[in-house]
Amino acid sequence: MRALVMTAPSEGPDRTEVREVEAPRPGPGEVTIDVTHAGINFLDVMARRGDAGYVSAWPHTPGKEVAGTVREVGEDVSGLVVGQRVAAFTPGAGGLAEVALAPAALTVPIPDAVPSAVAAATPLMLTTALLLLTDAARFSPGETVLVHSASGGVGGAVARLVPALGGGRLIGTVGRADKVAAAKESGYDVVVSRDGDVAEAIRASGGAVDVVLDPQGTALLETDLAVTAPGGRIVLFGNAGGGQAAPLPDLQRLRAGNIAVAGFSISSLAVTAPERVARALRRLLDLIADGRLTVPVTEVGSLAEVPEIHQRLAEGRGTGKYVVRVAGS
Ligand SMILES: NC(=O)c1ccc[n+]([C@@H]2O[C@H](COP(=O)([O-])OP(=O)(O)OC[C@H]3O[C@@H](n4cnc5c(N)ncnc54)[C@H](OP(=O)(O)O)[C@@H]3O)[C@@H](O)[C@H]2O)c1
Structure with a gap:
């Protein structure tokens, strides 16, 4: 073959x-x-x-x-x-x-x-997007979701899934201004190009976010923490840049902010809990x-x-x- x-x-x-x-x-x-x-x-x-x-x-x-x-x-x-x-x-x-x-x-x-x-x-891209929202971030209808690398495969899938899960406000960030249109087309309400003050642009667009889905290692974690509402969940699910990840924020910062930081890997879940992956796929x-x-x-x-x-x-x-x-x- x-x-x-x-x-x-x-x-x-x-x-x-x-x-x-x-x-x-x-x-x-x-x-x-x-x-x-x-x-x-x-x-x-x-x-x-x-x-x-x-x-x-x-x-x-x-x-x-x-x-x-x-x-x-x-x-x-x-x-x-x-x-x-x-x-x-x-x-x-x-x-x-x-x-x-x-x-x-x-x-x-x-x-x-x-x-x-x-x-x-469906088996990797869409299943990742669904499990990120439902299992890892415990998304509820009406919440605001921030997604980095919003114009890519997983980013687009999240935007199309949120309405199917009850709807919510969608904010995306992209690495280059010429990708804003693609992210908007897949359903993002607000798209921010990451060439300015990203946290400020997100806050200016309408307040704090409940869920952050972040595939950029820890490179954008400071921004994530700055825009997450009390009770918010940040899910780290990739390392697109490939560099060494910085340490996670200290406990006091998470406790005082009432913020959860979680990780997600579909490859690991496929080994440890394949039935959850197959259920999502079906x-x-x-x-x-x-x-x-x-x-x-x-x-x-x-x-x-x-x-x-x-x-x-x-x-x-x-x-x-x-x-x-x-x-x-
Ligand atoms: N944990 C899991 O289970 C899981 C499963 C599937 C995918 N993922 C991760 O999810 C992300 C999206 O996957 P995808 O298949 O949807 O990819 P994709 O469509 O190719 O999107 C990847 C995006 O990453 C950004 N990027 C590319 N090269 C980069 C670099 N060198 N440094 C920093 N950013 C870079 C770009 O977005 P911007 O420049 O707009 O940010 C690009 O559009 C990837 O990071 C992937 O590893 C994780």
């Missing part, structure tokens, strides 16, 4: 290529999937850079979310049959390939009404099938085009969500 292979860590696309490799076979509790579509994510870029904890060995095939049909079912798997259309989270990566290996516990049937290209954006596919959630994706025509998309994401030039068509590519 063909797979996208990263041969060594790199800041650019030079060490990524499409190669012929051996197709995986399922072990107990696993399935293999003939991939029709796979999600492209910033996590692939973090793997490409060689960020600690993202790659266990080189060469590495990235990709953590796929849609396709079940190819083979391992021992001890029930409820999934060969040929069934499924979406899956692939915690060990390997999704950007013609055949992917996934735990059966993280593989979910796709309702007929959901196109595979959209389903492929809920999202049902929301899409019922027309209560719309998820626009940009479809890329072949695996060979993915290194350029990775580079676009690495340079912060991406907007929205990219999915690659793998079958027949």
Whole structure:
């Protein structure tokens, strides 16, 4: 089969290529999937850079979310049959390939009404957005949510999910002024470009926020603390810049501010509580099938085009969500 292979860590696309490799076979509790579509994510870029904890060995095939049909079912798997259309989270990566290996516990049937290209954006991107809001931040309808990197995949997904969860006020920040329009289009009420006094701009837009979803390590934590209302929850869920994280704020500051700081990792949750990830994935596919959630994706025509998309994401030039068509590519 063909797979996208990263041969060594790199800041650019030079060490990524499409190669012929051996197709995986399922072990107990696993399935293999003939991939029709796979999600492209910033996590692939973090793997490409060689960020600690993202790659266990080189060469590495990235990709953590796929849609396709079940190819083979391992021992001890029930409820999934060969040929069934499924979406899956692939915690060990390997999704950007013609055949992917996934735990059966993280593989979910796709309702007929959901196109595979959209389903492929669900296991990592949308599931992360939903679990950030519901599990990690305990979002309640009517609350104000601040999201950094608002014009990206997860940022856009949060904006589309908040109305489906009862509605709230949405504030986004973006790294460059030319991304303001994309964030507004996905549903943000207020979008702030981070080239001025961000905390002041957020406060001026209408007061403190209840929930902060922050994928920027600790780089924006001072801003988060400055704009969070008493009872607010700040969820740290990434390290886009890749640098060393600063220490968390001291207890007295959190206690006096009545502020909670939490962490979130879907990759860890997929190992420790896969049923929560699968439940969220099923809920999202049902929301899409019922027309209560719309998820626009940009479809890329072949695996060979993915290194350029990775580079676009690495340079912060991406907007929205990219999915690659793998079958027949
Ligand atoms: N914890 C989890 O379970 C989990 C799961 C999925 C994704 N994530 C994280 O969520 C974030 C969004 O993911 P995505 O797939 O939606 O990515 P995306 O669409 O590519 O968005 C990533 C954004 O990060 C910012 N960025 C890119 N390069 C950067 C750099 N070198 N330094 C600082 N900021 C940079 C850019 O936004 P601005 O310049 O506008 O800020 C970019 O739009 C990523 O950081 C990813 O690692 C975490």
